[in-house]
Amino acid sequence: MTWTADELAAFIAKVLHEVTKNGLTLDYAFQKVKRGWRRLDSFKVFYDASFDAVRHYFLLRHLASALLGSTSAKAVARTWFVYRADKLLYNRDLVERYRRRVLKRARARPEEALASLEALRGDLPRYLSVKYSYHPAIVKTLLANLPPEEVERILDAGNNTWIWLRVNTLKTDVDKALKMLEREAEVEPHPRIPFALLLKKAKRPVQYLTAVRTFAAVPQDLASIYAVLSLDPAPGEKILDLAAAPGMKTSLIVQLAEGRAKVVAADFSAKRVARMKHLLKALGAGDAVEVVRADSRRLKTRRFDKALLDAPCTSSGAFTKEPAVKIYPRVEEAPRYGTLQRELLANALSLAEQVVYAVCSIMPQEGEEVVASAPAKAEKPHPDLAPAYRGGPGGRTFPHIHKSEAFYIALVQKNL
Numbered sequence: 403m404t405w406t407a408d409e410l411a412a413f414i415a416k417v418l419h420e421v422t423k424n425g426l427t428l429d430y431a432f433q434k435v436k437r438g439w440r441r442l443d444s445f446k447v448f449y450d451a452s453f454d455a456v457r458h459y460f461l462l463r464h465l466a467s468a469l470l471g472s473t474s475a476k477a478v479a480r481t482w483f484v485y486r487a488d489k490l491l492y493n494r495d496l497v498e499r500y501r502r503r504v505l506k507r508a509r510a511r512p513e514e515a516l517a518s519l520e521a522l523r524g525d526l527p528r529y530l531s532v533k534y535s536y537h538p539a540i541v542k543t544l545l546a547n548l549p550p551e552e553v554e555r556i557l558d559a560g561n562n563t564w565i566w567l568r569v570n571t572l573k574t575d576v577d578k579a580l581k582m583l584e585r586e587a588e589v590e591p592h593p594r595i596p597f598a599l600l601l602k603k604a605k606r607p608v609q610y611l612t613a614v615r616t617f618a619a620v621p622q623d624l625a626s627i628y629a630v631l632s633l634d635p636a637p638g639e640k641i642l643d644l645a646a647a648p649g650m651k652t653s654l655i656v657q658l659a660e661g662r663a664k665v666v667a668a669d670f671s672a673k674r675v676a677r678m679k680h681l682l683k684a685l686g687a688g689d690a691v692e693v694v695r696a697d698s699r700r701l702k703t704r705r706f707d708k709a710l711l712d713a714p715c716t717s718s719g720a721f722t723k724e725p726a727v728k729i730y731p732r733v734e735e736a737p738r739y740g741t742l743q744r745e746l747l748a749n750a751l752s753l754a755e756q757v758v759y760a761v762c763s764i765m766p767q768e769g770e771e772v773v774a775s776a777p778a779k780a781e782k783p784h785p786d787l788a789p790a791y792r793g794g795p796g797g798r799t800f801p802h803i804h805k806s807e808a809f810y811i812a813l814v815q816k817n818l
Contacts, residue, residue: 404443407483407500410451413439415479417452418459422475427726428456450490455482457561457725460535462486468515469508480504484512526550530557539733540718543764547791552802559802560721560728565601565608566806568622572657572686582613594786597657598627600805617685622650623723625799625809626712629760630654632783632811633710637662642709644698644750647674649681649691651712656687666703668696699745701753709754713743715761715768719808722801736767743772751778751816758783759796760811769810770794776814783813 413435420431432452436445455462455478463473466481484504487497505512522529527545531538534557544553567589569579576596583589587604599619604611613619630651635641635658643652646667655665667682669675675695682688694701698711716739717724718731743761750757759780761768773780773795780795786804787797796812 405448407496410448411476411479411483411500413448414452414455414482415475418455418475418478421456421726422459422729425730427724428453431726447491451482451487453725454486454490455479457728458482458486458535459725459729460532460537462535464519464532465515468510468518469512470504471509530554534558534561536560536721536728537731537733540721540728540731540764543718543733543766547766555802556800556808559800559805560808562801562805563722564624564801564805566622566624566627567599567601567608567614567619568627568654569597569599569619570617570653570657570685571597572653572661573616574618579613579618582618583611586611586613592624595624595627595631598624620650620653620685622654624804624806625719625762625811626651626807627654628784628787628799628804628806629712629758629809629811630658630710632760632787632813633708633756633758634783635659635663635708639707640664640704641666642703642706642750642754643667644701644709644711644746645669645713646693646710647671647678649678649685649687649693651710652678652691653682653685653687655710656682656690661687661690663690665691666694666706667691668694668698668701670695670697699742699749701749703753706754707756709750709757710760711746711750711757712760712762713739713746713768713772715739715743715763716765717762718764719762719810722807731764733765736763736765739763740767740772743768744775747772747776747814751776751814755815757814758811759814760809762807762809764808766791766794769798769812770796773812773814776816778814778816780812780814783811787811 416435417431420426462478462481466477467473470477483500491497527541531541569576588602589599590602592598635655637659641655641663646652647669652667679693682691716732716735721727747759770790782797788803790796799806799809
């Protein structure tokens with residue numbers, strides 16, 4: 403054993419502090435705490451435990467208050483040991499010894515603290531927020547647009563993480579990639595998208611799988627794949643990808659068009675453009691894409707057949723992948739992003755006959771309302787998508803339906 407239960411609890415508490423007080427993402431918080439920690443052979447358990455504690459923060463905070471009379475990061479980390487540690491840690495003796503120490507100072511029994519949830523049932527938003535550990539603003543937004551039963555299914559499913567792999571047919575074919583992956587992992591092909599594979603389990607972390615290291619397969623969320631499928635790229639078409647970095651969707655455009663479309667990818671950040679060029683080259687798409695640095699709100703160029711706009715947004719739909727989003731979904735920034743998104747969409751419509759507009763957001767202010775405000779007609783671009791909110795234009799992906807992030811996607815065509 404290279405670490406103790408006290409060390410793990412202290413580490414989790416520090417990560418929670420960085421996320422809840424300083425607004426960092428889980429990975430940034432983890433790396434910041436790790437830099438100041440003593441060297442360990444592996445931090446995997448520390449990362450997994452921190453991820454789990456952040457994902458269940460609101461529930462753990464409620465239980466910590468009932469159990470220990472405190473909602474501090476330290477109290478929440480200790481409460482994690484009581485309720486969650488045995489789901490992740492193999493050393494049950496270590497868990498039980500630490501658990502007994504915590505409960506010696508407890509104000510209530512663990513089952514009594516859990517039962518206190520029932521007192522919240524009269525306030526549905528708060529009850530769902532605590533039970534499934536989401537910021538109240540996420541719960542209230544979903545309840546304002548969807549039936550309560552579906553909201554609860556979304557929240558429950560959102561506490562899972564799915565890893566989708568996209569077979570990169572610019573490097574290999576699906577059968578060869580499957581054989582390569584099956585030597586190291588168990589994957590499940592999507593029933594309707596042959597190049598999309600759900601990673602069920604693997605002998606090593608996904609980034610170390612041979613197929614991933616050689617770019618025969620790349621991790622890409624299914625919602626992101628649906629955004630590009632909605633564009634339906636074809637050989638011979640002129641296609642523009644706006645706000646394109648890091649370039650994963652751009653590479654899928656090239657893949658679906660069999661490398662025979664004229665693709666331009668634009669992004670404002672010089673650093674992101676440089677990284678995008680490197681990624682596209684590694685994926686085998688570099689020669690098929692013209693990468694330009696430009697403000698996608700003001701880019702003026704020749705007309706394109708199609709454009710993809712995966713717009714900057716609150717990322718409030720990314721909670722399956724980034725648990726810190728559940729604590730700080732940035733929903734208050736939706737109006738500011740909405741203004742930017744309208745500007746981006748207006749310019750996209752001036753440059754292309756058809757535009758696929760996509761955002762990783764649960765907020766109608768960034769989805770349905772942006773598209774509805776444009777002088778354009780919009781529709782749900784793919785049959786697999788769920789309906790948009792309240793019969794609005796476009797469609798959505800949800801974790802309980804698609805095992806993916808929560809995206810809004812619409813096919814938009816300017817009114818003539």
